[in-house]
Amino acid sequence: VTAISGSNVSLQISNLSTNYEQLTWLYSAHQKILEWEFNKTNLFKSKFKNRVSLSGNQALSIFNVQKEDSSTYILRVLKESGKEEEWHISLEVFDPVPQPNIEIQKKQEVNNICHLQLSCKIPDQSITYTWYGNSRALAAGPQSFMLEITVNSENHSTSYTCEVSNPVSSKNDTVYFTLPCQLGKKYSWGWEGGHRVDEVKKDVGIL
Template sequence: MCSRKWEWCSALELLLLPFLVTGIPDHSEKITSVSGNNVTLQSSKKLLGNYTHSTWFYTTNQKIVEWDSSDVNYFNTRFKHRVRLDPRSTALHIYNVQKEDSSTYLLRVSNEGGSEYEINIILEVFDPVPEFLIELKEVKKVGDNCYLNLSCEIQNQSVDYVWYTDSGIFPNGHKRSVLEVNLTSSHKQSTFYTCQVSNPVSSQNDTVYFRPPCTLVQVVSGMEKQGEDVALPSFKPAVHSSIESSGSVPDTLPSLIAVLCMALILSRLGDMSSPILWSDEYHKLVSDLDTHHSRAPTHLK
């Protein structure tokens, strides 16, 4: 009975031997890149010594480039003007990679004895995550409770979402683009909500701030500004120019007008030696007016 088992094992090895040698790739690696970068596909494992032929495939049946001891042949594919083969190392240089270049690339080499060696290299290309703003789909206060519906969805990209509060990652492993929260007065309410969007090559985040139970807080130049307890559209806080203080005309202006009128009268009379024209008060009023003028918004000058 034992001998029969050995016979079956030996027969199975003979049947699988061709596939173990040439049909199944011997080595697999993975490379991740940002779109627009240049990448090099090259195995970290030592290849067959004295190989005489090598071929790179985009898919199992689409050749990119082929090399033998006498020539390099680039095939008419989407890579034709974006690739370069280094015959010495068999490294394949791809320039300006795009998301569409993501694939499992196959390198096949052989030597004079006919032995073959195959390597799979997985290339994943991602676009950088764009900047975004959290969209406030609904902010509704009911008594002391608050309902929030926030969104940070990125269109047409494979990304991961994580929401954070001032206590850390949002409970229950929330990993969706939309966050719905019912806040009650009996629970500790977070003062902010942050959405982090990421892929293997980049990440972006945005934060909205609230004052419990349901008041949006805008952060402008490091200072808080209280909003209203109503549903609000998405926005990006901005600092708007304004006249200093209340925007009113300086208190010194009436006095300055009086002095200037007196100076004008005296100059018409030819009395330029009058003390009023050379007084400290006169020069101080002129200086105050110049200072206020330089601080005013352009459209008020």
């Protein structure tokens, strides 16, 4: 299960039987969150105490999840027969990615050939970078925050976009070139948790 920080999540086991005497949700093997027994739910002292509840289908609901809540949760069930069963369900919580900003590290024109070095590094290890030239993917990966290209008037792109993303959000920044080495405008937008983020346009001048 993946979730964006600040949202509410429900951890549920689909094939859970009903013939049990006790049910326990744990954050880790040694930290209990809550326990159900004799139709009564007991909340243990933990960081979850005011942020969890047990639903009618015995799903664990967690409110206002944070990155620190990421873990492999355990559901431990004691059946009427005395047999104990255990399920594991993983939760990963991500913060929305920040707005990237393309910086021109190098822009050099020699004999009508333009050498460009663009960067948009974000201080987050869980981010994937994807570079586009005229909407065509040029490079991608967790360390691809730098784009180095050599272009001329025949093969240059009129725009270069840096997209930063994680499993729950994506944002990008675009620079436009009127000529291979002549900068025009910038344009930024993105999404968080399935919702469009407001667009931002700005003139950056001609370099």
